[in-house]
Amino acid sequence: MEAKLIQLGASLLAILALAWIAYRLHLGGDARIRNEADARRLADEAVSGFVPVDFAIDRAGYAALLRDAAGRVLLLRRHGAHFAGRLLDGHTASRLDQQFLTIGTSDKRFGSVTLDLGPQAQAWAASLRRV
The missing domain is CATH 1.20.5 (Single alpha-helices involved in coiled-coils or other helix-helix interfaces)
Known part of the structure; x- marks a missing residue:
């Protein structure tokens, strides 16, 4: 006993x-992106010196799109308890479905990400065609 x-x-x-x-x-x-300050901090961690001037955060906080003054677009997504980011290039595939924007990067290991951007989804989808 x-x-x-x-x-x-x-x-x-x-x-x-x-x-x-x-x-x-x-x-x-x-782990979620709760506000603009979180998105800015995570963007700088993903790409040192990346200063966003425009951003869209997924409604659930699992991903975000950020654009800097040079027109570069950074995609952040949750990866476990942390976040990973990739700069989007000309090989980016995007698909708009009402308020959902699905983005696939040229990095196959990063995978595709679906963001619920609400009314911002259409404007971001149009801007990604110019990347």
Whole structure:
């Protein structure tokens, strides 16, 4: 009986230790782009020195499109508990479906992203044709 209690206590301590490690490494959680400040910070992390002048954040906060003064467009998307970004180029494929804009990059590993941009979707789809 005593051995089982010791085993239970050790198991609980191990679980708490793993939870603490996950917390310290910022694993899991609900990573979302909540506002313009988040989008700006994530854009600078993805492409150093990228300063957006125009942006559109997905309604769920899982992705965003940002344009800088030079006309470059950066696509941010959630990748696990973090965000990844790619500059869009001439090989970008986009498809508009009402308020949803699906974008595929030339980087196949990045995959395609569907953003719910609401009324902004049409304007962004038109601007991506010029990239």
